[in-house]
Amino acid sequence: MKEFIKSIRDTLGSLSRRFGLASLPLFFTALVFLDYAFRWVYAGAAGGTRLLSLKPMAFTGCWALLITCLIALLPRLGRRIAMGALGVFFAFLVVLHGVMYNVFGHFFSFADMNFAGDGAKFFSWTYFRLPKKMYFFVLVFLLMVAAAMVLAQKPKAAGRRLWIRRGCALALVPLCLLGLGFTHQRLMPEESYVMTWDASVDQDALVYRSFTDTNRSMKLTGLYQYTARNFAVSFGIGTDARSAEELTEIFESRVLPAANEFSGSLRGKNLMLVMLESIDTWMARPEYMPNFCRLMDEGVEFTDFYTPLFLSAGTFNTEIITQTGLVPPAVGMPNSGYSTNAFPLSLANLFKGEGYRVNSFHPASPGIYSRGSIHENLGFEKYHSYTDMGMDDYQLDSQMLRDFDSMTAGDSFYTYIITYSGHGPYTEEMGNIAAPHLEKARRAVEESGVTSTPENMEEYTRAVAHAMETDQFIGGLMDRLEESGLLKDTALLFYADHYGKYMSDKEFIAQLKGVRAGTPELYHTPCVLVGAGLEPVKVDKTVCSLDVAPTIADLFGLDAPLNYYAGESVFSPGEGLVPFPNGGWYDGETYFTGGEGTQTGEDHRAAELIQRVETSMEAVRTDYFRSWGK
Template identity: 35%
Template sequence: MDKTEQKRAWLGVFTAVLPFWLLDLTLRAMAGSAGYYALYAAAPNLFSLGFGALFAALCLALPRRAGRIAYGVCYALWAVYAVVQYGVWRIFDRFLFLSDFLFAGEGLGFLGYVRQLLDLRFAFFVLLLIVWGAFGVWRLPAGGALPRRRVCDGLALFFALTQFAAPRCYASVPETLDWDAWQSSGYEYRKFASSSYDMALTGPYQFVARDAFLSLAPDADEEAALAEIEAFLAERPARQDNEMTGLLRGKNLIMVQLESIDDFVLNEENTPTMARLMREGVNFTNFYTPQYANGYTFNTEFAAQTGLYPYANGNVAYSLSRSAFPDTLAHLLRQAGYAANSFHKSEAKFYNRGAMHRAFGYEGYHSALDYAANETEAGTDRFLADCDELYEKMIESQPFFDFIITYSGHLGYDERDALTTYALERYPEYLDPARPYEISGLFAKARLTDELFERLLERLTEDGLLENTVFFVYDDHYAYGLTDRAVLETYSAQAGGALLERTPCFFWYPGCTPTTVSKTLQTIDILPTLANLYGLPEPRTPGRDAFDSAYPGWAVFPDGTWMTDKAYVKNGAVEWNHGMTEEEIAQMNAYARRLAHVGDAILDTDYYRGR
């Protein structure tokens, strides 16, 4: 073989590595990763070049035809992964961790987004990936044109060197975490909790590899984790009795988690019954539902039940069903003599609710699908109150605690969704040609949820139970099921929310004094607030009682972003500040990090078992 052929073959080796790096660069560039970490930074580029070398080595070790097929298959798999992640980022402004794929079934409901994604930008992204892959297959050199073993060994060595060198390109981890430690790329790489930041730090190949490693790695020192938990809970001020302590003691409780009934959805026009209860009840006007990982509905459910947030980069529905949660509301109320049952449309295996709700302390989980004639009937929230068998389970023992998860507001909202069609046929007045069809669908489906409240009030009144019953209502997440993000943001802004994550939360009972609570609150505050209202022991969780005068109120999000009544800090940058000092902001930054650490430690160690 002459020198010209050798040079061409060696160039082919390089160009076989290049497409994998270009795939990474295309994904990071088009997904806005530069906002987190520079595209030209050494670490992600080294990682991707190293993995490209590894994949090329594996393919070059095969005969030429087999090598090209293997190369094409390998690249195609990563290209599909990149397309999925890019699509998810376009919808949710985040990427999927490996554990998120456990919720793939829920993702089928997002098929309506496909039409929104198939624009020139998305087509350009896919086209670039195809071009890079075709170029790599074409340029992959013949195995016989090179000293195959030496080349493959060299590529594998390069991969190993990049694995050693790339993590050392990140900023060092601060010795203390008292200030903005999250801004250290080394700290985030170690923690690996913010998918958008992590993809920017690593690129797709190392993103998957590190996520898998952390998922399989043995737990950290349990004694140190337990000490951290104990210190955090000890530093939290003990709840002091206040004017709301024991206010609802002995009353029946119907706790309702709404599906997608956003702050701009719940109003006199769309949900007249709920709007009346909110107006006549105690209304938390600055309540936020941070979205942790995928499976947003269940993760909010978990937070409200346990006073803990789930893992930022993982799931809890399938991993913690055997963990102990003795301080949940169901456990505390059952200890006080209550019956506790939960109700929803979906079957028990969905989100592993059958097992998880037992862990939460419920005596039974009841699915409407077990009683309804078809999917549409089961998905109509009113059915939970209309069905005599289900209603009897709600009230058969007193005092009772019923947890209801609504369904009617679930995405999608377009013409292909059967429940949307049903809702608009039932309430054709919501079909307004002056606004997007999806908005009309969302509003009509919200009216179906409102029928549940209307019917429950009727039946409880007929049975003489309403006078001793409380409704506590909150939302699972903002209406992210709207495929047009601009429309969502416009309606949310018109409702006055500072963030998309602001959602309704209120409670009502006959004779309630209408009250507005403007303190900034979050999902994990629901449990301690209800515990105080019912005169129950204070739960040993990071959440706080909304009526505790020592609690100023805040909402903390999984990437370390946080909000109080006075300030909003996103990705370490102060978006607005109306009176917090630099020291107070630093303290809140530290608290946001500790909340994540302690929450994960409680879950990792099954902290409550035996305590």
Template identity: 35%
Template sequence: MDKKQLLRLGGSAAGAVLPFWLLDLTLRATTGGAAWYPLYAAAPNLFSLGFGALFAALCLLPRRRAVGRVLYGLIYAVWAVYAVVQYGIWRIFDRFLFLSDFLLAGEGLGFAGYIRQLMDARFVLVVALLILWGTLGVWRLPEDLPRRRVCPVLALFFVLTQFVAPRLYAPVPETLDWDSWQSSGYEYERFSSSAYDLALTGPYQFVARDAYLSVLPNADAVEQRAQIDAFFDERPAHEENQMTGLLSGKNLILVQLESVDDFVLNDANTPTLARLQREGINFAEFYTPQYANGYTFNTEFAAQTGVYPYANGNVAYSLSRSAFPYALGNLLAHVDYTANSFHKSEAKFYNRGAMHQAFGYEQYHSALDYAQDELQASDDRFLADCEELYSAMTAQQPFADFLITYSGHLGYDEIDALTTYALEQFPEYRDDSRPYEINGLFAKARLTDEMFAHLLERLEEDGLLENTVICVYDDHYAYGLTDREVLEEYSEAAGGRLLERTPCFIWYQGCTPQVVTKTLQTVDLLPTLANLFGLEVSDTMGRDAFDPNYEGYVIFPNGGWMTDTAYAKNGQIVWNNGMTDAEVSEMNAYARRFQEINDAILDTDYYAQATE
């Protein structure tokens, strides 16, 4: 074979490989991948060229060119759809889906109207480019290549890229000094930040490595348990304080709000909630970092267990058989509370029927089982107004009820039926000077607020209010607003240091109002409530807000962190009001260790030891 033939052969093969690389480059470029890892870096490009070679080899195997073209089109179409989905997810959440997150895709199917709002010029351009690359690939697929020579070479190239590309990342640092967490080799091993990981690997290796890590057996369980033990031994033991046992024996209604952000909760939009917050114990710097997707369930998991879910996948379906003896429902059940949970969705959604039982709740009650239709079940007021649900909440004392509201769920546009309904119920929120979505969000939040008003009234009429504690926290910031600038503007006006700051407060009759300004996070809620109710404050990733040994912090899934005095994001100090370089370095290392210990607890079913 002469030089010209070799060049022609190489050019023809490249024509089949390059569209897959262009798909990857388009996805990484349009989702800000360069902010995490350079677009021109060798590793992700090698990975994508290698997978492109593998896909091309498969399509060149059939003798008939038409069959090969169909096969090429099918393979490319699957990846193109995957890229479009991930682009849409990134537009909403600034992150991507891991494979396990696709188990939660059913929730998104119910909000097609919201997704349509993302169909702007940028979205159309991305889709058009992906279609163009695929069309060129199908059209350019050669038919006269010597398959027996070319296909093995392409397959060998794929194998070589799998061997070479991982070795091009920066070495894993021996110690996590300042900035060392950004080591590409460390993140490739850990694979915990979807935005960073896709930038490191491209979409094909992102899926392959995610799948590999999902089935990899845990051979280090004994060592991991030892590391967990050491972590808790080194941490100062919980110290009883003036709040210990303050609420012992009282009924508890724990409410997780849906999208009632800090700028939403005020006297104008939610007068009942605003009054309870003002009269109670207000945790003014409470943050809900979003580990993985399925934000609502992942937040309830963290609040109930004091442990965050995996940053690279959900736990609703993978950990339902794990032991959580120190989850809130189990702790209260041990002191003879009757514990039940309530929400709109069916028990199978997020596997709540099984997961809430693991948390210690006797029964999960879905409003859909009692309502006339879905719209009635979606109105949070139904939780308090339905006789059967209210009876299940209060029939036996002391009771512990876990309510998850729904009305504030996205979307907030003209297409969303619940938004239209809420604005009909509260026409005063039709304000043409504001974006329609803001009006929809505020009106939906008012439905939730009315639920609280009805519930308080019923509890007082039945003589239960004076012995009942109401604890309220939010599942996540109002990410459902499609205009990011509007969201940031409203959040900043409310005084939040970050979007992730959300409401959290505890109210009961006779409470002395106080504002706690310590920086707190979702996993701190469990130990704080345990301390207030005089229960065992066990070793979890959270800490009691009133423990004098706890200075307060929040750890984000991408390795960032925040304390009262400094905030680090993407390896950079965003602001610093007094931490020394040594303290910053120590906190940076601690944030990574925090996540490693958190995941090790999940990997090893660590708390099962307490039940043996």
């Protein structure tokens, strides 16, 4: 054995002596290779490749050269350790980006760490079904790094080559930094340019400044600049917040539409807001969810409703948006802030001010996403978890009806309900949800005409079974309201927290929805308002989750200045627009990103919409409403 080890050591030493000069160039090449391979595999995530565009090329080249130069300054053992550590780190980062894209449809952001602990509770190995070529490229990268480590030379006794290498490395470091700084400034808009919100704003500049659209940011910058820039933005390094006076000026300058024919039409009625976990348009079929589909036929259905996601925690994202009317900042805001910041215009606070009983209900523990403290801070009297509702299995929505009396307590009540059973993964890991409905789901799926791989169809069938459990709750809730005589005085708004993103195959999700991956139509979700004597009608206006709070405030005649909300009442005159984290918007027909051009003329409303979103995020991040109205 000793002779074998000596033989290996001699072989490695011989390779190092003969090819040692290739060590650093090989490591540099490995870094460039990983970035280009990663962005090529996920080119569709960002709407097309930019592998040969100047800015990402400059960022990648400068970062790879800078890292290589810094490693060159180290002794051989230090070089090997640094190469190995960085190689493993970047390989892990690429896989992490792939897993995040597989689950959430976007790449990893350091801001996601705010929700990492809660999100890990829903971990599944199915999320590691990345493209095989990505795993292959990661393996090639690691082999290149390992080869560079083996070839790392021991300095000659005279040290001449050592000093030449270090001298060249030191000379290149400032050039790399200069290149990074210059390219950064070319993308970073001037502050005055941002503050004016001119209709000719360059979307690339807005995306790079806010860095909330991770997919497009990766496309603009490449892996290494993305990592550095995302870290800085996520933790508020080098960013300045607008003053309260500036925010007030923006809020107050907004021109609001006049009252509409529906304003105040539900004044004094009870309200139940029911957010449906992962219930997508492809689940809302009569053979899968007969109770929910009946409501869409009998109520006010918003046929073009969308739930844009600004946070990786999709449920929490829509929860905050629909309860406060504000947009949660994707970066620079710890989860604890929602437990301490002031939200005087939240629906719970507004209804409480009108004398309503206000309570929230969700099976999950109060510690998940800190809902117990956050809901109390939003104005709810109590957050009712599965223990409060007397549930045996917190994952079964139908068991929430055991606490129906608490849901309808008081002469007037505002009740917020979040369902659970639609959650993924759709595997044996959550088989207790599917079990009561699985045979029925298999029969319905067989008759549906949907086809795909056996793996996809098994997930699809289980997803349908999950939806059936939620539908059982919906039917039971409506029956209880009817039996108790409350339905005539109670309006219910059912909407989804996000599209059904827990299927492993993202292309299959797009196929089920009949859309192209990465387009706004992916975020199209069901939404219907029923009860309280409302007549059936189809509202075709393009609206979204940002419009929920101002719509409720408008319908119930609540005392709220609607110019402080990010959205507007869905019954306001004019066409609707849906904002997205990349600074783009959707008008129901065309998706505008401005990436290849600028906004023009008729896009003035879109520029105003982007301003509302940015200002709303800033208000939440800085706790603007703490001193509002004082």
